[in-house]
Amino acid sequence: MLRRNTRLFATFIKLSADRTCCHNAATSPVQPKSKLDIKDGPGLSHFLKDSHRKNKIFPAHADTHAYISTEELKGDGKKVMLTTFGCQMNVNDMELVRGLLLENGYVETKDESEADAVLIMTCSIRDGAEEKIWNRLKHLKRNQRKQRTVAVLGCMAERVKSTLLTTPGNLCQVVAGPDSYRDLPRLLALSRSGTKAMNVQLSFEETYADVTPVRVDASSKTAFVSIMRGCDNMCTYCIVPFTRGRERSRPIDSIIDEVRRLRDEGVKQITLLGQNVNSYRDTSESSISLGVHSKMVDGFSTVYGQKSGGRSFATLLDHVSRVDDEMRIRFTSPHPKDFPNDVIHLIKQRNNICNQIHLPAQSGDDGVLEAMGRGYTRDTYLSLVNHIRNTIPHVSFTSDFIGGFCGEREEAHQNTLSLMRQVEYSYCFVFPYSMREGTRAHRKLVDDVPEEVKSRRHKELTTLFREITLKKNLSRVGTKELVLIEGRAKRGENCMSGRTDGGIVVHIDREEKKIDIGDYVVAKITGATSQSMSGEFVSVSSLREYEHDLN
């Protein structure tokens, strides 16, 4: 389907030199139907070399009929294997892809050897993430037993683009960026006809609001719901704004429909997903007149223009949390620079919105924060944390940190360690800085922290946050927690595990007691490590009952 803002390029291309080892050339029943003489036309390499390099879609939609008929666009029972690398956003994107392909007549397989197409959802956030994908592509090539298409989707597709198609070895035949999943049936059909195909056009509007995602595990009691796509923040180290494009919000009504559907399927916990959830704005027609400007936390300045108009994240959270008061609601990730007061008050009021906030700090040093373009200082971050803690006393914080960013001196690193000590996070994700080509840091800053120093700082940050989480988890021994049971624990048949309101994993021995996945269980905490806690079963309960007993 063509999107309104999608610019089309009418350049005609065909496979020529690149087709030499292309799997389908000889065997595909589908041959190009072009009246154009493809032997004389420009080839893929020609196309990529020349002024057309900027083309984001090829072959152009208008030229598709030259290769395949409408009939051949259908999946017709062909088998696809779907593999996901990277973050939860990618898992969610693969659910959309699964939905779109199943609707188009494809069938999913877990068996690589029988797949007609292998689709890989990719991540570009750090160099190591892309390295893994290249290894996967080489593995697929080595183990190829039958003619098949390999498609690279998502962030790496958007970043690396046609180089994925032209790298020697014919590792991949289809490239589709994060806003092109609707075009997959066409791209896959083109590949079956022997034509390498790519669509990396980003969109200002695509939210896949009308696509029903299909989860890998339909029986899971926890689900993620994407509320927006892209990011406008342009943190200097981050590739995401370039791979996922401009920020746009999915209309509230479509989000609520999905949450209701998941509730009807028995889901007990929803996590709202977006790169910067608290700048969510539903500006679709039904919302435009309802605009309210969320008031920011006092004293918290921002270098970014605050978005206004339409329905805000607080309104969305309000609606989502009203769908079912026995369904836990979480969200990830908000940006500290625009954390509105009304969201803090809503979390306090609503029993089913978890008192856990992922508040990525990235660094505890003003100079580094400035170089990262984060829009806050250590002090404003800390005043936000204090303000939230004063409003919601039992709130727990988690965070992301980057060690060894450009220009980070030892003192700056010490400031990050001291921020960790001060906030006492209940969990942290710590990453060594990885310079990404094309980012603002790549253009303007020098990646001057030696690898061994990055790695040492990464280790120190990890060791410290683990010490803090161990202390925090041990301090809960003897208390009671309400745990939403998510599944069987790996440690044994009779052990179930789930999470507290604060997001900590608890393993519970069920003995003869009947505990089911999706139950809320009151557990007495008996032990703790830095990663999880163990508890004794007390009773099966509910959010309402537990809250009542606490008061």
Ligand code: 5AD
């Ligand atoms: N290098 C290291 N970590 C990064 N992140 C984003 N970009 C980079 C990079 N270039 C981290 C940030 C972000 C998380 C999702 O990944 O901490 O919050």
Ligand code: SF4
């Ligand atoms: Fe990247 Fe910053 Fe956007 Fe997060 S908020 S996705 S770190 S640019």
